[in-house]
Amino acid sequence: MRWLVGASLRLPYLVIAAAAVLLGVALQMLPRAQVDVFPEFAPPLVEIQTECPGLTSQQVEALVTVPLEGALGGLPWLATLRSKSVPGLSSVVLLFRRDADPLRARQLAQERLAAVAPQLPQVARAPQMLPPLSSTSRIMKIGLTSKRLSLVQLSTLVRWTLRPRLMAVPGVANIAVWGQRDRELQVRVDPDELRAAGVSLDQVIAAATDAVAPQPGGFIDTPNQRLGVAHRAAITSAAKLGRVRVGSTNGAPRTIASVAAVKDGHPPLIGEGVINGQLGLLLIVEKQPWANTLQVTRGVERALQALAPALRGVTVDPAIFRPATFIERAISNLTSALLVGCVLVVVVLALFLWQWRTALISTIAIPLSLVGAVLVLTAFGQTINTMVVAGLAIALGEVVDDAIIDVENIVRRLQLERLAPAPRSPLAVVFSASLEVRSAIVYATLIVVLTLAPVLMLKGLSGAFFRPLALSYVLAVLASMLVAMTITPVLALLLLGRDRAPRETPRESPLARALRRRYEAWLPRLVDKPRAVIAGAVLLALLAVGTLPLLGESFLPEFKEHDFLMHWVAKPSTSLPEMRRITLRASKELGAVPGVRSFGAHIGRALAADEVVGIDFAELWISIAEDADYARTLQRVRAIVEGTPGLHRDVLTYLRERVKEVLTGTSAAIVVRLYGDELAVLRREAQRVRAAIASVQGVSDLHVEPQVLIPQIEIEPRLDLLAAFGFTPGALRRTVTTLVQGLKVGEIYQAQKVFNVVVRGKARVRASLSALANVRLDAPSGGQVRLRDIASVRIVAAPNAIKREGASRRIDIACNVAGRDLGAVTRDIAHNLRALRFPRGYHAELIGEHRARQQARSQLLWMVALSLLGVVLLLQAAFRRWRPALLLLSVLPAALAGGVIAVLVGGGATLSLGALVGFVTVLGIAARNGIMLVSHYQHLEDEEGMTFGVPLIVRGAVERLAPILMTALTTALALVPLVVSGDKPGHEIEHPMAIVILGGLLSSLAMNLLLLPLLYYRFGRHAVDSSAEPAADTSPINH
Amino acid sequence: MSGAKPTRALAVLALLLACAGLWHAASAKPATVKPSTDARINRIELSAEAIKRLGVALAAVKREPVPRTVRLAGQVISRPGSAAVISAPVPGTVVAAKAAPPLPGTSIRRGQTLLRLRPLVAPGRSLLVEARRAVAQASAQHERASKAAARAKQLLEDGAGDQAGVERALEQLRVARAARDAARRALAQLRRDPLHSDTSLPIRAPQDGVVLRLNVAAGQVVSAGQLLLEITNLQRLWVRVPVYVGLLAQLDAGAAAVITPLGGRKWIEANRAAVPPVPSADGTTAELTYVVGVSKHLVPGARVMVQLALQRGARPVLVVPWTAVFHDALGSAWVYVAVGARAFERRRVEVAAVVGSRAVLERGPPPGARVVTRGVMQLYGAELGVGK
Secondary structure (H helix, E strand, O other): OHHHHHHHHHOHHHHHHHHHHHHHHHHHHHHHOOEOOOOOOOOOEEEEEEEOOOOOHHHHHHHHHHHHHHHHOOOOOEEEEEEEEEOOEEEEEEEEOOOOOHHHHHHHHHHHHHHHHHHOOOOOOOOEEOOOOOOOOEEEEEEEEEOOOOHHHHHHHHHHHHHHHHHOOOOEEEEEEEOOOOOEEEEEEOHHHHHHHOOOHHHHHHHHHHHHOOOOOOEEEOOOOEEEOOOOOOOOOHHHHHOOEEEEEOOEEEEHHHHOEEEEEOOOOOEEEEEOOEEEEEEEEEEOOOOOHHHHHHHHHHHHHHHHHHHOOEEEEEEEEOHHHHHHHHHHHHHHHHHHHHHHHHHHHHHHHOOHHHHHHHHHHHHHHHHHHHHHHHHOOOOEOHHHHHHHHHHHHHHHHHHHHHHHHHHHHHHHHHHOOOOOOHHHHHHHHHHHHHHHHHHHHHHHHHHHHHHHOOOHHHHHHHHHHHHHHHHHHHHHHHHHHOHHHHHHHHHHOOOOOOOOOOOOOHHHHHHHHHHHHHHHHHHHOHHHHHHHHHHHHHHHHHHHHHOEEEOOOOOOOOEEEEEEEEOOOOOHHHHHHHHHHHHHHHHOOOOEEEEEEEEEOOOOOOOOOOOOEEEEEEEEOOOOOHHHHHHHHHHHHHOOOOEEEEEEOHHHHHHHHHOOOOOOOEEEEEEEOOHHHHHHHHHHHHHHHHOOOOEEEEEEOOOOEEEEEEEEEOHHHHHHHOOOHHHHHHHHHHHHOOEEEEEEEEOOEEEEEEEEEOHHHHOOHHHHHOOEEEOOOOOEEEHHHHEEEEEEEEEOOEEEEOOEEEEEEEEEEOOOOHHHHHHHHHHHHHHOOOOOOOEEEEEOHHHHHHHHHHHHHHHHHHHHHHHHHHHHHHHOOHHHHHHHHHHHHHHHHHHHHHHHHHOOOEEEHHHHHHHHHHHHHHHHHHHHHHHHHHHHHHOOOOOOOHHHHHHHHHHHHHHHHHHHHHHHHHHHHHHHOOOOOOOOOHHHHHHHHHHHHHHHHHHHHHHHHHHHHHHHHHHHHHOHHHHHHHHHHHO | OOOHHHHHHHHHHHHHHHHOOOOOOOOOOOOOEEOOOOOOOOEEEEOHHHHHHHOOEEEEOEEEEOOOEEEEEEEEEEOOOOEEEEEOOOOEEEEOOOOOOOOOOOEEOOOOEEEEEEEOOOOOHHHHHHHHHHHHHHHHHHHHHHHHHHHHHHHHHHOOOOHHHHHHHHHHHHHHHHHHHHHHHHHHHHHHOOOOOOOOEEEEOOOOEEEEEEOOOOOOEEOOOOEEEEEEOOOOEEEEEEEEHHHHOOEOOOOOEEEEEOOOOOOEEEEEOOOOOEEOOOOOEEEEEEEEOOOOOOOOOOEEEEEEEEHHHHOEEEEEEHHHOEEOOOOOEEEEEEEOOOEEEEEEEEEEEEEOOEEEEEEOOOOOOEEEEEOHHHHHHHHHOOOO
């Protein structure tokens, strides 16, 4: 370290050039940094979706999900295998270990998928691996509505024009379209009418298939040329398809149109979009993990603008959800706060030091430290997100502190040197002055880093969130330490060392002089009455510790995003028209709230999208205008949402929602997870397990996970009757499926667009259970027979969605523990479980989630204890004596007391993440000033030979007064804009931190200026007195 | 000792940090839903605001007849006796009238010339002899008449005859002259163009109707008695519907049937014809007959859907809007009945059938009870929990 300072001073211009290069590189790199809202908090995951139109959740599970799980299980790095089967869709999610390489994991998953895909039954479409998405994947929602175009026309425009263009924007991973109605030609049949016409369903299917089947034409060779032959597609519209022959009556051709309705239509909807009070299409843009949110957003917006001429008659609302706005605002709010803070710092420096050059040095040193930290972060591939920026902002206090302490000491030493009879060279003075504060800077920095070390060790989700913050903080502080030992001395040498004009008296600012005189008068009086001060300090510390339990906790701050989402989940089995009705009502009511700018909702799901749900699930998204009263608007929105009964609903920001989705798992203390195949058996066995556990003493809140059942129409053919009528089970299924769901028979092509042709039953066939049961089918053996006569058609209970974990169905029996040790209860439960006999294929497991969490927590506590030990060792290393180290350690809680009180008064009585880091900052500042003061006392006593007593205490304290006040004041002022501007977007973390630091600064000032001198006077002397002989012996070693 | 306090503070700090991993799912209970204080279950009470927000709508349970129908296939036939068959009276060649012969389906009026027939006559001596004989006969008659006229005039001049006798004689003379001239003209025509000696024979429509079948084309030679065309009276057509014998007893005999042409949307009401059901050969079905009026879409031979009313549709039954009914997971059907201003009770119903937008109930709340027709699923969710 000594070498570093010396080397820098010897090569001043090299250091400055290096700094300039650093700044230049930073200017080049920063605009290209990956800016994102939040760090990647989800572990690498791969999702595989398989569309199975028309299948129920049970069929999806049995036919698709289970084979996929079987193939994908046991992949390297696989941590959890989850799956969800909903009507018409299977989703298998592979969660990998956090350290896994997402792309390699995808590759391995893809290999397995390629092997299993051909073995899936025909009813399933090809499994699709979703593109890699970032954890906050959605970056934009675009609502499309039109008064002139039908929704089918709008869908055609989106599918063939808009979406391909937007997908081409770099960084866009996927665009899911809710409410998309792909145009298709439908041949709608009624079995009764077909019979009347003497045409069978198979004939209609065959005729439609034949009409649209493409065929190559071949070519002919003339003597000179080869001429290709092409079949021009005859069927281009519903009317033309209607003219195709399907059979004949007495030799006269019968057309399809004469036996069925041939219409333009769309397939049964799996989802729906509601935009600003009307039906429309909702496009959700999803981002690749490595893309820059701002750039992708702007790219999409540019593409939309370029496409505007092609979208005449279409109303485009691109701002239903736009997190980029939040990033832009957060960054601009933060930069302006930082700028104002920096200006104030310069003003304070000028006032105290009465020299513009010193101010200049600090203003160069501060940004250099921050930029250095950012460069290191980007070099390690970290995205620049809210957490990182917050870390930097929080580090500002320390960085300012580093810059000032050094400069102030150099200035003071230079001034003293000029008064000396034989002034040393400026280089020597700057060198020794820098080394003098070196220990304070280094040790205080190390203490801060040690305090934050447990945060760096956090695992899981909280780790993913807080590590970037702690990392950027630590990096900024380390960079600032480096700057304080290289650039600052060099600049001081160049700017201040040349000022050789001899002066009669050291130049001192009027402000500093006035404060110094007052303090000089006060301190001796206090030293006389130590008990009152100590009692006051202890009281304060106790008060602070006592208040801690009163404070609420809210770790992740409520980010003031202007986009909200509301889950809007109706009773499972609710129909699409009903969802549409209730969502449109909500849209109109929410849209009428002043301040709500736009509304977009998606019901159900879209193809290859991030929602694996049924049609009863909707999400409402609103965006609040920037100038609206945030709190009041939100309150009214909440009132409306909460006042709508009969739906599961909540108001969240997107981040909260994502976090909740990543965090699955129960919060109960003990979970017994029962695995098995049959849901009914699982439920029955779960009740047995419940009964077995209920007797254990200390178990409370015992409950079996409820499973949602929905009515489902089940058609079970009666085989003997089928045979009598000449049906095969397959033929019956095909017929019913064609009538209910539709059967794709081919495609038509129009100007590069492809539209399906389907045969489907008329609406009246599907109108009700009785309509379906009474459908008359043509029996192959002649005549007609009602469906209910050859099959039982009934409603049965079916699971709404089947979730599996670890490739097995499961049911959880959960309980909490009250009045008894968790371990003992767990042991008893395990014992009771062992006594249970389960049917073959079923077993129960005691999930140790709670224990794992406890282990993690105790591990963290150990980390904290270790870091505390490290702090003590560091203090001892700084002073090379135990007593002052412990002395300083004992006064630190008193320094933090102000912060606690500030939280209570101004921070909403909530301990947030920012507040915690604020405490760490206060700790750092207090420790640094304490180290400086104590080491200055040691310096006076050992180097300058002052005897221990009140004069030594007073002189040491008075000489440290200016730097202590200065650092306190500059730090405070740098944070003032953050406090004054209030809880604005972008300040969610910094605002509570600023409050804590402001409060903590007051108490740490009192601690450093009043309590520490006094305690040092009392206990420092005791140290000398009680161990006079050993102290005398060791003192030479210390020098 | 002195290290204890910071330890505690830092421990608390660390604990709080550790808690960051735990999330407290805020379970805010909506204030708008009151759990039922009533002892009865299946009851839900909402605030007035919530009712308005959900757009809850009510409708009364009614007891009214609901037409119950069965859709069967039928065929349009022409009414027996309404068809007229026109055959060639003489052998000849079909000649187009003004235009081509009318195509099947063309409407025609009584007396309208449908086509013309040029009789085929073999030109021969006999015809010429006959013509000469006719001329000779007419000449002889003329001669006799002129002599009789001269004698009558003489008698009048002599005072023996009367004026009336003269006039009678002159009249006979004129007739005889005309007959002689005609016979001479016919003979002249026969000599000049023996084949087209006569104009063609018009075939006229005997009644209003529609051409059902056209068997000849212009230029075709037909023999005497050959079927030329068939026309039918379209004022009335019949629709024949084969019905399973077992179904016959359930049909409402007096009710009108609704006829829909295949592939069409138009429907026509038809009454039973005064014809008894015609049983099929094997006796399993019987054909019912309905009478329909003239229509562009209904032509004999066309296949149609026939919707027949069932007897039970005439009886008043318990009816609620289909929108009021929902099923639970076990298949039971329920409705919500309004009890009091803001309270609703879930009641079991049994749906017999769904007819259009109405559900016919076997069992359900009494007529006059008000059931919820909009917002049913929300009430259900509010009562039992959504259970995401």
